[in-house]
Amino acid sequence: MELDDLKKAWQQGKKQSLQTPDIMQLIHQKSRGPIASLKKSFRRQMTVVAVLLTTVVITNGRQVESVPGHVLLFTYIAFCFAVILGFYLNYRLTERMEHMDQNVKENLENYVAQLQKRLKWQYIGARLVVLIFILLLEILPLYFHARMLDRWHSVSPLVRFSAYAAYMLFVFFISRRVKERKFGQHLRHLKEVLTTIK
Amino acid sequence: MSGKDTEIEFEKRIREHELLIHKVCRIYAYTDADRQDLFQEIIIHLWKAYPKYQGLSQFSTWLYRVAINTAITMLRKQRNFITTYEPAALPSHHADETGTEEEQWQQLARAIEKLNEVEKAVVMLYMEDRSYEEMEEILGISQGNLRVKMSRIKDKLRQLTKIN
Numbered sequence: 001m002e003l004d005d006l007k008k009a010w011q012q013g014k015k016q017s018l019q020t021p022d023i024m025q026l027i028h029q030k031s032r033g034p035i036a037s038l039k040k041s042f043r044r045q046m047t048v049v050a051v052l053l054t055t056v057v058i059t060n061g062r063q064v065e066s067v068p069g070h071v072l073l074f075t076y077i078a079f080c081f082a083v084i085l086g087f088y089l090n091y092r093l094t095e096r097m098e099h100m101d102q103n104v105k106e107n108l109e110n111y112v113a114q115l116q117k118r119l120k121w122q123y124i125g126a127r128l129v130v131l132i133f134i135l136l137l138e139i140l141p142l143y144f145h146a147r148m149l150d151r152w153h154s155v156s157p158l159v160r161f162s163a164y165a166a167y168m169l170f171v172f173f174i175s176r177r178v179k180e181r182k183f184g185q186h187l188r189h190l191k192e193v194l195t196t197i198k
Numbered sequence: 199m200s201g202k203d204t205e206i207e208f209e210k211r212i213r214e215h216e217l218l219i220h221k222v223c224r225i226y227a228y229t230d231a232d233r234q235d236l237f238q239e240i241i242i243h244l245w246k247a248y249p250k251y252q253g254l255s256q257f258s259t260w261l262y263r264v265a266i267n268t269a270i271t272m273l274r275k276q277r278n279f280i281t282t283y284e285p286a287a288l289p290s291h292h293a294d295e296t297g298t299e300e301e302q303w304q305q306l307a308r309a310i311e312k313l314n315e316v317e318k319a320v321v322m323l324y325m326e327d328r329s330y331e332e333m334e335e336i337l338g339i340s341q342g343n344l345r346v347k348m349s350r351i352k353d354k355l356r357q358l359t360k361i362n
Contacts, residue, residue, distance in 0.1 A: 003352055004322070006306055010221075010325040020216045023209045026238050027245040033272045100267035101260060102318065103248040105338030107267045193270060196316045197339060 009070050034186055038118055042091040045125045046084050052132060053080040064161065072139065083128060090121045105197045110188050119183055126175045127168075134164050208248055212241065215261050221326070222262075225310065225318050226269035236269060243268045255335060261334045262323070270315045302359075309358035317351050324348060 030036065056076065097114050100107055138160075141149040152160070211219055212219070219240055223233040244264050310321055316337070323333045330341040339347070 003306070003321070003355060006303055007325055009303060011327065019337065020220070021234070021237065023212050023241060024205060025225070026241040027205065027208070027350045030236060031239060031242045034241055035271075091273075098243060099247045099250060100243050100264050100271070101234075101250060103263060103336060103338030104266050104270065104316075107263070108270065111267075111271055116234075145279075166228060190271065196314050197337075 016117070031098070034115070034183060035094060037182060038115075039091060039094050041122055042087050042094060042125070045122070045129060046087045046091070048129055049080050049083050049087070049132065052079065052136065053084075056136065057191065076136075080132070082158065083132065084142075086121075087125060090118055090125070094118050100155065105194075108194050108197065112194055115183070115187060115190075119179060119187075123175060123179060126171060130168060130171050134167075204248070207228060210244060210331060213245065217256060217259055218261060218326075219265055221322060222265040223268055225322050228311065239272050240265045240268045256332075259332055259335055261268070266319050266336065270319075305359045306355065308341070309355050312358055313351065313354070317354075320344065320347055321351055321355075 053076075056073075060073070093114065097111060097118075100111075102110065137149065137152060141153045219237060222240065223236045227236045228235040242266065247260075247264050251257075309319060313321065316339075319337060320333070320339075323336065328336070330344050333339070333344050334341050337344070
């Protein structure tokens, strides 16, 4: 049997059961592919940092009296904005990956390179969010007096730092596992495909 | 052109070429549910890329690019990964080569499933009678390289259909 013998049947498409869904409805659906998942992760990180920022500004903004307190608050706000901007840029770059109209080889090369870069940033971002949270817990009580933070600061430093270390470790392993489960196999597979193209 | 007009124009063009998308889904996904998911993803990506389409290439060429790219890069579930062709791992049973066109078709479909993603794209475009020039435009592989690949794929399929 030769491939050419079956060309006609293939072109007529008579072996295929055609059930085309409503196109207009489909274009308004959300993608469920890996890029959408990565975009969702950047959106989530932006939201977490924005919520942390808003919470601190609302709860402590009026309590700032000293000059170092002001400096700390504005440094914190600027830092959070920079982090949000970083996530946003990554989000936009990830969004660009959705335009898959280059030829297959070029698209795959860009896709793999971009995916690796964005995953690295998403990985760094996850740690950065934890670090911001820890800094908040440690530095803010020196200038502001919130009941919850004061209570946490009355716990011995050894316990506090051990808790931070355990949390960091937990996040480190969890995010690595999630990354591997969501994208590890996918990336390896795409690299294999890329090798076959080259 | 208003957003609504663009939507209508897009739908019309997709309807004209829907068979191509179905063929891509057919060759890259193995269950009905996966085919539906892939179809949806392809439409979403086509719609997102549509504002950038300037008519520099044929619509079908552009559509193939987006559809194949989406199919290759879409995350698949572990259970639906089809292993690629490994001659040593296959049994050496030789089936009867004669049969009806339907049987031959089924045999070929099973053999195509065993090809890797790039080979599937090449076979599909070949079966669609696309020129090597257009295949180069879609896949980004040089025509010389494509001819070599096609010849190897034919050998592979011949072997696979004998083994099946």
